[in-house]
Amino acid sequence: MIPFQKVNIGEIRLMLAPSTNEKEQLNEKLNALGFEIIDNKTGGLIEKIKNLVIKRARNEVDEKAIRVNLSTYLSENVHHEYTYLSSLFSFVEGRTIENYFIEQRIEKAKELLIYDQMTLSQIACELNYCGVSHLSKQFKNITGLTPTFFKGMAIAHRFAMDKI
Template sequence: MDATILLVKNMVCQRCVMAVEAILAAGSIAFQKVTFGEIHLSGALSAEQKAYLKESLDKVGFEMIDSQTGGIVEKIKQLVIKRARNEVPDAERKIKLSLYLSDKVHHEYTYLSSLFSAVEGRTIENYFIEQRIEKAKELLIYDQLTLAEIAFELEYSSAAHLSNQFKKITGLTPTYFKAIGSLKRKALDKI
């Protein structure tokens, strides 16, 4: 049996993976593994299984990606999220974002950048910054690190740089955001 890989939009955390695994199990759909944005099936789906899977994924906020373009954009998003949240090995963190994405997606960065901008209506760099700010929000709400420690964790040059970028994106200072709490956080798939 050949493995089939389905691409799924909005899978950004381990709970997402578990939700998709539960959908597959409930539909008796054989799979090898589920990762962020991908379902590795054991074989091809019947028309009924595909319809069930599409409907079930839609109900919980996921979406099957049918086009190659959509797949590339989703792969870029998954890689940017991991990179912005420092969920990659140290060696990969030191590589420029453009080179990192080109290497992982196997396309020139200029192609990836223009494709992403055309589909998403924003640049990869803006998406990366927004993801870093969401991680900063999360760390501010946890209230376990100082702003300087958060800046270091997210590889900003200084707390002032993080603070300026935070205010530009959210309209709030990190201190004020911390005071009002989680009311201003966004789900990763809504960014």
């Protein structure tokens, strides 16, 4: 028997790393039941990449991290070559790290547009776009809407607190 800490649907957290023999036995028993062991290192690495990309896209990093390009930022923080990270991410996620980064920036832009406290120029500056036109183009590519139209839709669907 292999000692474990926690069992969730699709996941088991072991107390110690199993020996090669224990791992083989566990794998055989799981295969007989139609299950397989998935290496969690890959999943953990993908999650780390996603978290770093989200922080960077939302400008929740220090000034030094903003100045370096995304590939350098990820390589330095994950301690792997960017080509490896990029290939792995694309294989697992079915999209590139760059596309994921753009999607996260647009999500932040949508959030800021809904809050209606910043101009589009301020949002572009906040998210490190080179200008409003660049932000607008990426926004339309991702959402199918212009930022102005999106903002108008968001405001039209807001309710006053006393009306809820």
